[in-house]
Amino acid sequence: MSNYDVIIIGAGINGLATAAILGKAGKHTLVLESRNKVGGMASSMEFAPGYKCNVFNDTIKWIDPRLVKFLDLRTKGLELEQPEILRIALGENSEHIAFHKDATKTVDSIARHSKNDSERWKDFSSYISKLAHFLEKAYELTPPNLPNVGIKEILRMRSMLGPISKHGTRGIVDLLRVVPMMMPELVDEWFENELLRSAIASSGIHHLSFGPYAAGTGYNLLHQHVHGNGIFHNAQFVKGGTENFAIALKDCAESSGVEIKTSKRVISINTDQKGCNGVTLESGEQIIAKQIVSGLDPNNTFMNLVGPSNLNPDFQTQLNNIRYRGSTARIHFALSNLPEIQGISKDEMKTVFSISPSIKYLERASDAVKYGHLADKPYVEFVLPSLLNSDFAPNGEHVLSATVQYAPYHLRNTEWSDNLKDQLRTNVVNTLEKVIPNFRSIIKHTSIISPLDMERQFGLTEGNLNHGEMTLDQFMFMRPTISSSQYKTPINNLYLCGAGTHPGGGLHGTNGFNAAREVLKG
């Protein structure tokens, strides 16, 4: 039985990214995945005979450019496709705004609703891109161990000098203003048209349990626009499905000698006085390694695998206080025909649609989380992945995958059940029928993934897609906790590389890249 330098738990994007980098650096690395295939949040699945879907994410907002370069991913089978139209925001009375790759075309689309707003659009998108530039650099860092910052930490943060010298201290001030904002505060400063305002606000609530009236949604909006190349609502599709990103990383890792084993569930991270030394699998098998890296969320890593008895009480308190509070559900529909959306041609449908007629609509949907029930009129984002991947549905048929907010994990006076899922489906179908009039009649199959399903099937605590809420109190040096924000943990030789670390969720691999750097430091 060979001893490994490093064991990585979880073959999601970050686990695979860490593995590929460590493999390339010559570490004898083993990746253990509990499911029967790699991919985690990037997974695809056949949800009904002949119909495939991207389980969670139809698009990728950004991939860490350092990762792409270091692993040379472009030549390893990763093909990204950026559609001409990135998003279409659907309003009432079949009006819509199209956000194009080409900002000039976006301006034209906005001008049909408001001349004033169209004139401000380019300034706004470069303003957001300027602020995101600061985050891009901050995301490359291992967060400092605050408040004890010494000269070494300051020197390590010198990459921040780039954006500072480019945008001046005025840039920092703008960043400090926008990050804590709530969405209405941001859009009030720029725009008047409600459909445009809510289309912007929808970016700030992406995968959050809060609504647009929550302070700090400014930060979540900027997070979606990191490495956005100045394009608002930037998004890319992975050719062949989102899972191909994971497969490209897997190929990379394996080509440098990393072993990846699926259907291997780790049930404990084993520790002794010196720290952790290996893992035990469900089968009872024990595997020893010098370093362990967990791509799971902090709750699973520490509470379930390390075990509370091996954690000091202060750290336990911090872990218990991490907020997960998943509030997003996914629904996949198998359709007999391509849906018809008024005013949108088939070619234009290779995009992300959002249904958010007003900011108040979004906020009302979010109120459901506070009171622990489903949103009657949810915020729905949807994609037709079968238009991009012909093998996702039988010829002439299609798949519509919807992301639904808000469907809270924490419910009151009820629990997740088939009945509740039926209610969720009804709410979503009603919402979709406003823009796709005959929608109900073309549905052949439905697959609903509730936050509870996400927890049970994908190991996401409370069904949170980001391994912890993307809020300012869980940002950078606070992610996942103030004492474990440098990818290193209070347990010797145990590292974190998942979305629960800086800089949070999304299929970008930055957490994995940064974590690998810390693992290599030893």
Next chain:
Amino acid sequence: MSKIKKYDAIVIGGGHNGLTAAAYLGRAGKKVLVLERRHVLGGAAVTEEVFPGFKFSVCSYVVSLMKSNVMRELMLPKFGLELLPLESTMTPLDNDYLIRTADSDQTYREIARHSKKDAENYMRFGPAMGQIGMAVRPILETIAPNPIRPSLSDISATKKILDHVKSLTSKQFEYLTKLMTMSSADFLDEWFEYEPLKATMSASGIIGTFMGPRSPGSAYVMLHHYMGDIDGAYRSWGFQRGGTGAVSMAIARAAEHFGVDMMTEASVEKVIVKNGRAVGVALENGDEYNSNIVISGLDPKLTFLKMLDEVDLPSDFVTAIKNFRIRGSSGKVNLALDALPNFTCLPGDGHHLRGAISISPSYDHLEKAYDDAKYGDFSEAPFMDIILPSVLDPDMAPPGKHVMSCFVQYAPYDINGGWNDQKREDFGDAVINTIARYAPNIKDIILHRQILTPADLESTFGLTEGNIFHGELTLQQLFSLRPAVKWADYTTPIKNYFQCGSGTHPGGGITGSPGEMAAKKILGTW
């Protein structure tokens, strides 16, 4: 007829910060004139006999945040400052109550009656928050540096703050970060389990704020209210004998003692600007007064957009002030009572009437109240912070009668259909009905009622949109960004024109702090 007389400084607005600034300048030997639009000094810290024999702290109703060095330096106790401690906070519930008093053993027992764990944690919570209050203090007492083009003193102020932050323990820093960013409900959930306790504590995170307890950002407002400092004791609230107007009067007497002139019913129309410098003010009645400097105690919207012409200001600054958020969210209902209210949960007289009565049975109660306002209506069942000043200070009402002050949330300034007389009465009814749920005799003992909507707060007290803090206490409107970057150190783009109101660092409440720090800044550059 314009009188020609030249002052060293003119202060626009006789609110407590304006008076504080004037008193400090007077104390330094400057000849100062305070001009107040209303017939009475005090601004939002004012006592008025609204109904014959019944005196009310019409607007601001409790004092806790008054800085001790201001009290000392201006000798305020000598001029009539006398704070009577509020003895308790009581939350009436449908079949029970929660009471916290100044006696910590009693508080422990009362909380333990509902949750033993909470009682234990409560004893640790106070000191922990006190420590955070202390940790924030040096930041509040620093003149906010200008990050855009920092001067040497800005750099040294920044360095001092960074050094201070580095001196915090990891735990203090963690709490501070959480308090700056979280919702008050999420923060309190980490400590407590008993809902009425959590809801009542979270309520200080929503006062004066257009947020609910579950809104991120409300924890900071809660911290702001935890920095209360009466005689150096943290987290203590008091009632001023004679109403909060008596605080203003004490400061006014101090100012008078230092030779400050004060005029009421002197409404300033404009600041006179010549060659980019403020040289005096013009009153609505046509009078003009000249001075070396002019200081505005008004909120930023009035200070810049009303008192000046936009053309005199840099356009990015005008944009920043227009973007300054100042949404009003609260109303005030003042009741003249024939007798004491009788609470079903705690009948008769007692400690509970000598403190604050908080209508905050649950987070949901507060959130639903917020939801109403968020979508453009006043709360059907509002949150209230109620005190009965006449119980502590019998001079506030005729013998045997009482005054009741109800601070009410939420009442949005931008209400659907706009505020009118009918809506004001409906709002008053919602308030009375909500009280009646806990004290059913209320309807029978009301002799008079005064209802102030945010629109009334604006028209009567000059609080733009009825915001009691002269601008929301959100992270992006604090410190070097309050009210706008580059101009958070009490100076303005107009030479010799300064600001000293709650719209400047460190923000609202009866603190005297903006007034004091503005005066010190002015004297430092004079």
